[in-house]
Amino acid sequence: MAPRFAASAADAVSGIRDGATVLIGGFGNAGQPMELIDALMDCGATDLTVVNNNAGQADAGLALLIKERRVKKIICSFPRQSDSWHFDEAYRAGEIELELVPQGNLAERLRAAGAGIGGFFTPTGYGTLLAEGKETRVIDGKGYVLESPIHADFALVKALRADRTGNLVYRKTARNFGPIMAAAAKHAIVQVSEVVETGGIDPEAVVTPGIYVDTVVEIGGTNR
Secondary structure, eight states: OOOEEOSSHHHHTTTOOTTOEEEEOOBTTBTOOHHHHHHHHHHTOOSEEEEOSBSOBTTBTHHHHHHTTOEEEEEESBOOOTTOHHHHHHHHTTOSEEEEOOHHHHHHHHHHHHHTOOOEEESTTTTSGGGTTSOEEEETTEEEEEEOOOOEEEEEEEEEEEETTOOEEOOGGGGTTHHHHHHHEEEEEEEEEEEEOTTSSOGGGOSBOGGGOOEEEEOTTOOO
8 A cells, every 4th residue: 555645744743642652763863854853843742752773962853852851761772972962961850761772782673573573682782781681591602682672653764765655765874774663663654855656766776665654755855
């Protein structure tokens, strides 16, 4: 089934409600769906659980959601950077919960959700505080930790181009988390710079098949 083509970013995110778990794509600023995040800010949803590579940067995008205390929990790999002052303030005040996940584990937990995998054993984090409360196992003499998939209600993803059936291609490092997040969420919302007719994307170049895409909004000039 073809995705819904939203008239605006606000229209695209209008179904996100309080308490939702939202995956937000991007690798730093590369591929971060800024317009969708701004629209999420405007729609008023709160008590969100957000999954992202980091905990927001400077005064834009995810950082503003955190600043306005709209995020109750963040699951990420890099919560502290030189410009993550809004997260720092909220965390020190006890106003946001953090689940720290090594980057490889984060990507694999998302991929597992999209692939229908119930869990996986990884050596990353074994013997550290990150393994507390989790099942561990020694396999061939090496310690492993059982990690669970990260499922979500929504994914906010930025791609370069979509066709009318929702197939996506990305621009360079913007591809890092977008494909696995689109597959892991119940509802994938994608902003693109351009929509082309079906057949306008070489099938061999498709990164995210349209079957994983639920809503598309075209926002010009978002090539970053």
